[in-house]
Amino acid sequence: MICVLGDANLDVIVCPSGPVAEETDTPSRISAGVGGQAANVAAWITALGGRARLIAARGTDPASRLVADDLARRGVDLAGPVIDGRTGIVVSLSDGGVSRSMLTDRGVGPLLDAGALADEWLDGCTSLHLPAYSLVREPVAGAAMAVARRLPRLSIDLSSTAALATYGVDRFRGLLARLSPQVVFGNEAEAALVGDLPGSDLVVKLGPGGVRAGGRVHAAWPTRAVDSTGAGDAFAAGYLLGGVPLGLEAAARAVAQMGAMP
Numbered sequence: 523m524i525c526v527l528g529d530a531n532l533d534v535i536v537c538p539s540g541p542v543a544e545e546t547d548t549p550s551r552i553s554a555g556v557g558g559q560a561a562n563v564a565a566w567i568t569a570l571g572g573r574a575r576l577i578a579a580r581g582t583d584p585a586s587r588l589v590a591d592d593l594a595r596r597g598v599d600l601a602g603p604v605i606d607g608r609t610g611i612v613v614s615l616s617d618g619g620v621s622r623s624m625l626t627d628r629g630v631g632p633l634l635d636a637g638a639l640a641d642e643w644l645d646g647c648t649s650l651h652l653p654a655y656s657l658v659r660e661p662v663a664g665a666a667m668a669v670a671r672r673l674p675r676l677s678i679d680l681s682s683t684a685a686l687a688t689y690g691v692d693r694f695r696g697l698l699a700r701l702s703p704q705v706v707f708g709n710e711a712e713a714a715l716v717g718d719l720p721g722s723d724l725v726v727k728l729g730p731g732g733v734r735a736g737g738r739v740h741a742a743w744p745t746r747a748v749d750s751t752g753a754g755d756a757f758a759a760g761y762l763l764g765g766v767p768l769g770l771e772a773a774a775r776a777v778a779q780m781g782a783m784p
Contacts, residue, residue: 534553632661675704676702729750756772
């Protein structure tokens with residue numbers, strides 16, 4: 523059982539037909555569904571044949587029930603407190619499977635507090651996966667640190683250059699040194715920010731160029747790119763279950779569809 527701690531929210535994926543026109547309409551292909559980096563990883567773990575438990579704060583709005591029901595349908599074991607407030611929403615502007623930019627409202631996601639953790643939420647968990655989003659805001663960072671101290675194996679995704687820069691790159695490197703994760707995932711820009719990480723395997727996601735891991739570049743699987751949202755999360759899930767080959771297979775599946783979920 524892989525435990526993932528972080529956000530579960532709604533994703534809105536927007537693929538405009540061209541440049542966004544000011545003060546009028548821009549025809550677009552739009553998809554809405556469940557997302558959040560932690561939720562994405564957990565859902566891909568179960569889709570690839572593993573077992574995952576997602577520890578996430580949930581809101582009290584109708585969207586919270588939609589998120590919980592969808593994750594349960596996907597086989598994700600969902601744990602975490604219900605907190606009065608809104609479910610987060612992320613709007614991703616997707617450029618035909620090549621890149622995406624995100625507008626983020628995390629809602630109650632960062633409000634998970636270490637004091638709300640229950641021992642049974644960790645029963646059966648052999649490893650923990652943390653998005654950096656879960657380490658750069660309080661109080662969820664306290665909860666993430668508390669769980670990391672209790673599980674024997676840790677992986678971290680660098681998540682966002684903006685989040686790392688706001689938190690402070692040197693400060694985050696110090697946090698990584700204290701946590702000593704076995705694996706750290708990041709794209710090229712994120713990996714360049716943090717630099718070398720002694721004691722951790724740094725796996726760099728190169729988009730269409732595949733991944734760099736273990737001192738070599740592994741080519742991406744052939745696919746027809748539709749939307750890159752969640753491809754890195756799918757890769758992380760596959761890597762945690764079956765190494766680079768399964769990670770690349772999952773990423774190719776993810777990028778060939780709209781949305782981050784399998």
